[in-house]
Every structure is written in C-alpha cells, then in structure tokens.
Amino acid sequence: MNPAEARQGPPAALPASGAPRAGTHVLCVAPMMAWTDRHCRAFHRVLAPHARLYTEMVTADALLHGPTARLLAFDPSEHPVALQLGGSEPGALARCARLAEERGFDEVNLNVGCPSPRVQRGAFGACLMLEPRRVAGCLAAMREACALPVTVKCRLGVDGHDDYPFLRDFVGACADAGVATFAVHARIAALTGLSPAQNRTVPPLDYGRVRRLKQEFPHLAVVLNGGLRDTACVVGALAWADGVMVGRGAYRNPWWLAELELALFGTHLPAGPHAVLERYIADYAEPALADGARLHDIARHLLGLFNGMPGARAWRRHLSEEARRRGAGVEVLEAAANRLPEAA
Numbered sequence: 001m002n003p004a005e006a007r008q009g010p011p012a013a014l015p016a017s018g019a020p021r022a023g024t025h026v027l028c029v030a031p032m033m034a035w036t037d038r039h040c041r042a043f044h045r046v047l048a049p050h051a052r053l054y055t056e057m058v059t060a061d062a063l064l065h066g067p068t069a070r071l072l073a074f075d076p077s078e079h080p081v082a083l084q085l086g087g088s089e090p091g092a093l094a095r096c097a098r099l100a101e102e103r104g105f106d107e108v109n110l111n112v113g114c115p116s117p118r119v120q121r122g123a124f125g126a127c128l129m130l131e132p133r134r135v136a137g138c139l140a141a142m143r144e145a146c147a148l149p150v151t152v153k154c155r156l157g158v159d160g161h162d163d164y165p166f167l168r169d170f171v172g173a174c175a176d177a178g179v180a181t182f183a184v185h186a187r188i189a190a191l192t193g194l195s196p197a198q199n200r201t202v203p204p205l206d207y208g209r210v211r212r213l214k215q216e217f218p219h220l221a222v223v224l225n226g227g228l229r230d231t232a233c234v235v236g237a238l239a240w241a242d243g244v245m246v247g248r249g250a251y252r253n254p255w256w257l258a259e260l261e262l263a264l265f266g267t268h269l270p271a272g273p274h275a276v277l278e279r280y281i282a283d284y285a286e287p288a289l290a291d292g293a294r295l296h297d298i299a300r301h302l303l304g305l306f307n308g309m310p311g312a313r314a315w316r317r318h319l320s321e322e323a324r325r326r327g328a329g330v331e332v333l334e335a336a337a338n339r340l341p342e343a344a
C-alpha cells in the first residue's frame with residue numbers, strides 16, 4: 001500500500017469491529033544498534049503512536065561506568081519505551097534495571113539474542129542461551145531491583161542447539177524467574193562462522209517453533225520477531241502471537257509503521273509522509289537541534305520515508321549531501337521535501 005492509498009481508509013486486514021487490539025506488546029519496534037537511537041525512536045513514534053519502542057542495546061558496563069545520563073536520555077513522546085540491556089552479571093544488571101526505572105523507562109529487556117563476537121567476548125547476548133540458570137539469576141536480580149516489567153529477547157537457539165526442547169527449557173527457566181514476556185527472533189544464532197548481519201539472514205526462520213512456544217506457555221506473552229515485512233504477514237501472526245516486533249522492515253520503510261498502526265489499531269494518522277515530516281520537525285527535530293543535536297544524526301533515519309514515491313531518490317540524495325553541512329538546520333529537510341511531487 002502506498003501512502004496515498006493508506007489515507008483512504010483501513011485495509012481489509014483491519015478487524016471487522018475496528019476495535020483496537022489489546023495487549024502491551026502488540027506492535028514493537030526492535031532494538032537495533034546504531035539505528036534505534038533517540039532521534040529514530042521519536043520519529044517512529046510519530047508514525048506509530050501505539051508501538052512499543054526499544055532502545056539500542058546498552059551494556060551494563062557502559063551504563064555503570066560510561067556516560068549514564070546520555071545513554072538513558074529519551075524524549076517523553078517515546079513512551080512506551082523499553083531499555084534493552086546487555087550483560088550477564090546479576091548485580092550490575094540489577095543496578096541498571098534500577099536506573100531504568102528511576103529514569104522513567106516502561107520496561108527493561110535483557111538481550112539474549114545478539115551473536116556478535118564482541119558481545120560474546122563479554123559473555124552475554126545469544127551465548128547466554130547456553131546458560132539458562134545464569135540468565136534466570138540475572139532476571140531475578142533485575143526483577144528484585146525494580147518494579148518495571150523485565151522481559152527477554154532471545155533466539156530459537158544457538159548452533160548445536162537447534163530444537164524445540166532447547167527453546168522450551170530456556171524460556172521455562174526464565175519464566176520460573178518471573179519473566180512473562182518474550183520477544184523471540186525466530187531463527188537460531190550461529191556463534192561462529194557468521195557475521196552479525198549474516199546471522200540475521202542465513203539461519204532459516206521458523207515461526208512454527210515460536211507458535212508452539214505460545215501454545216505450550218499460553219500464560220506467557222510471546223512476541224514474534226524476524227523477517228516480518230508486510231502487513232498481511234503481521235496480521236496473520238497476531239492470530240496466535242501476543243505481538244510482533246518489526247526491525248529492518250520498519251527502519252528501511254518507515255511509512256510501513258503508519259500502515260501497521262492503521263491496520264492494528266485503526267489509528268488514522270498521520271495523513272501522509274509529508275505530514276509526518278512536518279510533525280517530526282515541529283515536535284522533535286527543531287527542539288533537538290536547538291539542544292545541540294546535529295542534523296545529520298537526525299536526517300539519516302528519515303532517508304526511507306518517501307520510499308516507493310516519485311522523488312524518493314532525490315530526497316535521499318539531498319539529505320545525504322546537505323544534512324552533513326556545518327550548521328545545517330530543518331530548512332534542509334523542508335527544502336528536500338518541497339522538491340517531492342506530493343508537496344504541492
């Protein structure tokens with residue numbers, strides 16, 4: 001569906017009643033390092049008022065020994081927003097969970113799905129799926145330290161452990177520690193031999209295993225992640241899953257979030273990409289720039305906004321070239337958008 005079609009009304013996928021779907025995790029935007037920073041999340045919020053947004057993974061070490069305030073900063077419009085943590089030390093994670101609560105996050109999520117070598121050296125991320133008891137200890141400590149929902153993002157398994165019982169036992173251990181919500185990236189992580197990017201494409205997706213998890217743990221909230229790219233697929237998954245988590249599809253084609261918002265919640269806003277941009281500039285970009293943000297850091301998340309529309313390539317080129325200039329302000333965004341046909 002292109003933006004013009006989206007404005008005409010809900011697609012066939014909208015439930016007949018048009019009733020908003022219940023549940024806190026129906027639509028989630030995945031944590032993505034270097035992508036879902038605060039500028040990006042505030043942008044996604046304009047497109048999807050009901051989505052739950054996740055920060056990039058922040059390691060416990062960075063949070064406790066680095067620029068804590070900067071790492072925890074977010075815009076009030078981002079609610080509901082979850083802080084994703086990476087770590088494997090219960091004490092450190094507990095302190096981070098408390099910081100998340102103090103700072104006003106709505107959820108704290110533990111990353112048990114990242115396969116990058118750097119993360120493995122730190123003994124956290126996906127390799128922790130091999131240590132369910134350790135993970136359970138971390139989760140219990142985090143729960144003890146704060147009143148926020150503590151959730152887990154994991155894979156189906158890791159190489160050598162590619163079967164349902166492995167996933168079941170891992171999730172069971174976390175559930176015993178009191179975790180009730182799991183976002184499952186529906187492929188295993190290969191801990192050797194694949195780059196992080198390959199680890200998001202090469203191991204095959206298996207939604208059936210996630211579905212079985214939901215069937216066998218009906219009291220848990222199970223959020224499906226991985227490879228979701230179109231609205232029909234999302235609506236199909238929500239027939240059995242408590243929620244979906246979309247990553248690359250939403251980042252590369254942000255307007256899809258507005259389509260999902262319409263299909264899942266019946267929200268008729270915003271009117272189109274131009275209206276999104278206007279609102280984002282007024283509500284977020286202008287104040288952020290006045291606060292010292294650089295236009296390039298903001299504009300890079302907007303490159304895909306007009307995808308599929310005439311002039312999209314010129315928009316991307318204009319932003320890429322002009323937003324880097326010293327002192328560039330929102331006039332660069334406005335000038336680029338004004339060159340697009342729909343602006344008339």
Ligand SMILES: Cc1cc2nc3c(=O)[nH]c(=O)nc-3n(C[C@H](O)[C@H](O)[C@H](O)COP(=O)(O)O)c2cc1C
Pocket residue numbers: 030031032033034035056057084111112113114153185200225226227228245246247248249
């Ligand atoms: C650039 C990039 C960075 C990512 N960083 C994280 C991260 O910090 N934490 C995490 O749990 N997953 C991370 N992921 C994985 C995504 O959250 C998601 O599980 C994965 O991309 C599959 O979903 P998708 O097919 O909808 O993109 C990252 C993915 C990408 C593309």
